[in-house]
Amino acid sequence: MDGKGRKSAESSRLLRMVGITKGFLGVRVLTGVDLDVAPGEVHAVVGENGAGKSTLMKILAGVHAPDDGTIEIDGRRVRFGHPLDAQRAGVAIIYQEFNLLPERSVAENVFLGREPSRRGLVDAAAMIRETGRLLAELGEDSFGPRDPVKRLSVAQQQVVEIVKALSLDARIVVMDEPTAALAEHEVELLHRLVRRLQDRGLAVLYISHRLREVFDLTSRVTVLKDGARVACLDTAATGPDELIRLMVGRDLGSYFPPRSSAAGEVRLSVTGGGNAHVHDISLELRAGEIVGLAGLQGSGRTELVKALFGAEPFTTGAMTPVRPRSVREGVAAGLGLVTEDRKAEGLALRQSVRDNALLVARAAGRRVPALTALLERVRLSPPRQEQEVRYLSGGNQQKVVLAKWLVMAPDVLLFDEPTRGVDVGAKAAIHDLMRSVAEEGTAILMISSELPELIGMSDRILVLRDGRLAGELPAGVSEEAIMHLAAGEEDS
Structure with a gap:
């Protein structure tokens, strides 16, 4: 059998x-x-x-x-x-x-x-x-x-x-x-x-x-x-x-939006960054590109994005435009982080869509913008601002998290498993939105455990192993090539 x-x-x-x-x-x-x-x-x-x-x-x-x-x-x-x-x-x-x-x-x-x-x-x-x-x-x-x-x-x-x-x-x-x-x-x-x-x-x-x-x-x-x-x-x-x-109810074509044709200026640069979880990290993120971050469980992917954001700061190395020592400094430096667990870390479930979308802006003392157009952009359905987010589907909850960061117009957006637990229609909407945001000049670093998503969305892929960068792979690379690097089995 x-x-x-x-x-x-x-x-x-x-x-x-x-x-x-x-x-x-x-x-x-x-x-x-x-x-x-x-x-x-x-x-x-x-x-x-x-x-x-x-x-x-x-x-x-x-x-x-x-x-x-x-x-x-x-x-x-x-x-x-x-x-x-x-x-x-x-x-x-x-x-x-x-x-x-x-x-x-x-x-x-x-x-x-x-x-x-x-x-x-x-x-x-x-x-x-x-x-x-x-x-x-x-x-x-x-x-x-x-x-x-x-x-x-x-x-x-x-x-x-x-x-x-x-x-x-x-x-x-x-x-x-x-x-x-x-x-x-x-x-x-x-x-x-x-x-x-x-x-x-x-x-x-x-x-x-x-x-x-x-x-x-x-x-x-x-x-x-x-x-x-x-x-x-x-x-x-x-x-x-x-x-x-x-x-x-329709063909999704290639399923993933077209990749970027060219990357722009450097939005974030790290040289020799390290802390208790990651070591000797050197990388650049450029305007207009989506960079994938691959690695096995325990390789340090989430720890790396938290270090970049200031949640678990680097203690060694250099980072520009600033090496944030806290989340507040990371936000002030133009960074945003869409966390892996939206319910535990990304949302206030008993608060409204509006309050969640403005959560970071209010904490940062920013002017509160009109939300109607933004909620339409993230394709929130239905776009009712007063509805408590706990009653939304997983895909719509993730769109509220995205809206929370788009309000801030960040220079760099860090995504940790951006489409985990959402349906295929919501995935396609989130993918389109990510590419649209990148084309407007934001640099994106994306963790995904789904290798087809990582390959389909990334302009290039960084592979992490044991808290260190094991290498960089070009767009369209095979799943096997990623796993060889992630597991330490690259050809000699």
Whole structure:
């Protein structure tokens, strides 16, 4: 059996959803959607933000009831009035935001609310024993059932959610953007776990914006657009261009905007820059160009952009126009940083779009500009200035972060994973905006773990290894050439 199609797509379906329709306050969100999945199948569900993926999965999980349509499990019609009904029927959903208590142990989280008892007391030994057995079945030995969840990495917390699903005898597992917050080396670990679920005969519905994962891991893919199913395809019989066209409703052409024809004056220069994380850094960023920054996890990419920005300052070397010793000095010198984690570091989630867009300008004492044209430029949809940003999609939240820095008209913009967790349509809008800003004279340095994005967007690529620059590569270079440099395997 191969990694994707271990169970025939033509085998009997474990789950069938037929004609699912749902509306909220008179607004139709889903219209006649069909979806099915077989035992041992990993089935992708893709679409732009707002396409209806989350609503469809919440109906399956018993969070919402459909207005019309039917759900069948093992050929029997079911109707869920509560998430517990779906849970009892063997459905488990692992949300992007985990439902774990950090102060409790792994075993306590796995059995939360349904602890086994003995003689009227919680049977802690039974919880630990069963959790340990499930961890062993998954081949997970990096942590144990007694470990507190707060000490686990994001990938390990995801394993806890999977163990919780297995402990509930789940037969259908929904995974919502499971790799959005994972480091590159953790993604393969998750994929191995998904394949173990396949081997156990579970059906997995896999929601992801990362098309490479869709093609690496799944046997079929259902495409949603504007609340309707537009296609269900065998993954092996289609390609990324076709999926993108179906999701956004148009051809995206080359997908990435044209590269810069010529770089302008130097906006930022570093010679021999170093601190506790990066060493002997020398580089130049020029007006009009987008420079990619590649490297394996732990190579120092984020630490480098934070040093340039003044968040974790260089302690040695020279930098012009100024070597910032703080974030305030970095902003004053004309630098901006779009951080990797927009929710934790880039936004005030309970504040409005307007307040977030003006956050840096107000802190810097700048004159507050009119925002309407700027929000239209970043293609915020809808461009309501008073809406709290926590209610926006990931792509729109990222556009607010971009607006926050465009207000400042920076000379240099540093991007750390600019399109992480956003759909293909929002990615294209962000790519176009980045190139437009560069053409206006801003120098851009961009970190991306997605090598096709790095290659497609960059005018040249710097490769970091062990906190040092390992080399520079030209535009259009191959993924293999980047990885050779990043891993220290360049030809002698």
